Amino acid sequence: MKTKAMLIDITKCIGCRACEQICKEIHGFPQEHEPTLSATALTVVQERGDKFVRRMCMQCQDPACASACPVGALTKTAQGAVRYAGGKCIGCRYCMIACPFDVPKYEWSKLAPYVTKCDMCAERVLAGKPTACAEVCPVGATIFGDRDDLLAEAHKRIAENPAYVRKIYGEMEVGGTSVFFLSDVPFEELGFVTAPMTQPLPTLSAAALGEVPTVVLVGGSLLAGLYWFTxxxxQVAAAEAAEKEDKNVLRFRDKERS
Amino acid sequence: MTRLRLPKITLWRVLVGVIFAAGAWATYLRFVKGFEVATNMSNGQPWGIWVAVATLCGVGLSAGGFAIAGAVYLLGMERYRPVLRAAVIIAFLGYLSVVAGYAWELGLPWNFWHPLVMWNRSSVLFEVVWCIILYTMVLALEFSPALVERIPWAPVREWYLRWHHRILIALVLIGVLLSSLHQSFLGGLFIIFKGKMYPLWYSNYQTTLFYMSAIPAGMAMIIMALYLSVRSLNVRIDLRILDDFSRIITPILVIFALFRFADLYKQHALGYLFLPVEETAYFWLEMALFIAAPLVLFNLPRLRQQPIGLYWASAVLIAGFMVHRINVSITSLERATHAGYVPKWPEMAVTIMLVAAAVLAFRGAVLHLRIFPQTMQVAPPPLLLPRMTGQVFPARPSAAVN
Structure with missing residues (x-):
């Protein structure tokens, strides 16, 4: 299967929240609108001025959450979604802080809490269907398709219409994502995280982890060397002392004899 | 006539009772009511003081174990041998309380064993978990002779101690390596938070900073523990050794401070040093308690001469160290998350209970095991005895203690 993605065109969104509702419906969550992502809201539509901005997991190409997770409960799949295997999770919550978009949420009220996040309808997509939110969107503000096609489509829209900001949010951010946004208002004014650099975050910790073999080899030899040296x-000190003592003993004996 | 003797009620016993009762109630809340009732952690601040204090400080304050074991066994600094066992058991209990703390901290604590079989080698936390588990085992082995020598059956005892002696150097070496790795990789956990952390605390060299800050903190911890042992547990050691430890603290703190500011310069964060925002106050509190005050206190000759002076200087340093770790893991994220995290009382109660349990275990070990040398007197230098025995070579002094 080709890598799938979603394209969200903020200029088209009318704020009907059909995507929110269908998402809650298929996950069996209560229907009330929530202002931010939560354990029972995997996507929300936020009002920013006269614009409506969807928030959800960006399905990074090289996800920080997946590299942070000590047990590999989060994985980037070939179909494009970042999926969470609750059966592996230990509940350390490192993924939540590692995510540059603050996406994973936690079931704080439960006694066996799990992490929740959008998985781009992984099961539906495997069955050949589009994501529920894209399917239900009445104005085509969210569309689903092959990642390459959607990127081409986004570039085409920007080229054809000068009203768009000359940027596809998600093309470069933290090394690229599988959810793209187009807007006619600068992204920072819409509450988008603009700090993420174009470098994938896991490369930062990989650089640190890459030093482990060096530390073990150099440190180990250094310590062994120090041990040998001391x-x-x-030994030398003991031998010298013994020699001295021997001499003393001999001198002592000589004295005794004389 | 036998008379039932009730334990005497003292202030300390009442305090211990209160700590454990509060801890038990907090534990009930955590496991029966859940995180939401027991803690103030939230989606914005998923790591509270159970990570910031129980783990980040707990591990850091246990750094004296590897430092002193390395100094004695690998660098041949025999003068520290009298406190070697104390340093090792302080570290061992520190790590045990860190590991135990994860029963409360993890959302699914019954899955605690997963990292052992489900590997993700790109995860810094995976690295840390493995190092901590392995090092706790190393510490248990390093400490084991104190228990084994109590076995009344001599052949077993001697067999074990002989083997232990053979592998000891390797154990200590592995322990120093494992410690160096995870002490620094605790800081490495924060490298992936780039863009979220306030510039005064984000660093590409967080690993180095955590390693360098752990050593003075671990030393200060040992100074406090030794002083208290002498004061209240009838331990007799030469307290001048505390002064020796304090001499190590000053240079490391100076290097840490220089490195810290050079790093701020390199990350272009110097402009944040005096901004009129809350973070600035937390930053300078950290600098004052962890760097400035200890550097002054540990170098006042009048204060150094008295063990209690060193004790209080160490207490200040440890407070500063805790501010440092809390700043890195909580304060630094506040601006990005607006979580407004302040720990709820059950979080405090569990943390204090873990510390109290470690302190009580240390006390029990000192009272019932041979942690400190039994006598202050080192065996006198061997006399020359040839006249009396006709020996050519006088017997060498065997290791006077241990």
Whole structure:
């Protein structure tokens, strides 16, 4: 299967929240609108001035959450979605802070809490269907398709219409995502996280982790060397002391004899 | 006539009772009511003081174990041998309380064993978990002779101690390596939070900073524990050793401070040093308690001469160290998340209970095991005895203690 993605065109969104509702419906969550992502809201439509901005998991190409998770409960799948295997999760919540978009949420009120986040309708997509939110969108503000096609489509829309901001949010952010946004208002004014650099975040920790073998080898040899050195010094000192003592003993004996 | 003797009620016993009662109630809330009732952690601040204090401080304050074991065994600093076992058991209990703390901290604590079989080698936390588990085992082995020598059956005892002696150097070496790795990789956990952390605390060299800050904190912890042992547990050691430890603290703190500011310069964060925002106050509180005050206190000759002076200087340093770790893991994220996190009382109660349990275990070990040398007197230098015995070589002094 080709890598799938979603394209969200903020200029088209009318704020009907059909995407929110269908998402809650298929996950069996209560229907009330929530202002931000939560354990029972995997996507929300936020009002920013006269614009409506959808929030959801960006399905990063190289996800920080997946690299942070100590047990590999989060994985980037070939179909494009970042999926969460609750059966592996230990509940350390490192993924929640590692995510540059603050997406994973936690079931704080439960006694066996799990992490929740959008998985781009992974099961539906595997069955050949589009994501529920894209299917239900009445104005085509959210569309679903192959990642390459959607990127081409986004570039085409920007080229054809000068009203768009000359940027596809998600094309470069943290090394690229599988959810793209188009807007006619600068993204920072719409509450988008603009800090993420174009470099995938996992490369930062990979650089640190790459030092482990060096630390073990260099540190290990250094410590072993130091041990050898101090042992040797002690041996030499002991031998010298013994020699001195021997001499003393001999001198002592000589004195005795004389 | 036997008379039932009730334990005497003292202030300390009441305090211990209160700590454990509060801890038990907090534990009930955590496991029966859940995180939402027991903690103030939220989607904005998913790591509270159970990570910031129980783990980040707990591990850091246990750094004295590997430092002193390394100094004695690998660097041959025999003068520290009298406190070696104390340092090792302080570290061991510190790590045990960190590991135990995860029963409360993890959302699904019954899955605690998953990292052992489900590997994700790109995860810094995976690395840390493995190092901590392995190092706790190393510490248990390093400490084991104190228990084994109590076995009344001599052949077993001697067999074990002989083997232990053979592998000891390797154990210590592995322990120093494991410690160096996870002490620094605790800081490495924060490298992936780039863009979220306030510039005064984000660093590409967080690993180095965590490693360098752990050593003075671990030393200060040992100074406090030794002083209290002498004061209240009837331990007799030469307290001048505390002064020795304090001499190590000053240079490391100076290097840490220089490195910290050079790093701020390199991350272009110097402009944030005096901004009129809340973070600035937390930053300078950290600098004052962790760097400035200890550097002054540990170098006042009048204060150094008295063990209690070193004790209080260490207490200040440890407070500063805790501010440092809390700043990195909580304060730094506040601006990005607006979580407004302040720990709820059950979070405090559990943390205090873990510390109290470690302190009580240390007390029990000092009272019932041979943690400190039994006598202050080192065996006198061997006399020359040839006249009396006709020996050519006088017997060498065997290791006077241990």
């Amino acid at each position: 042992q040797r010094r002690q």
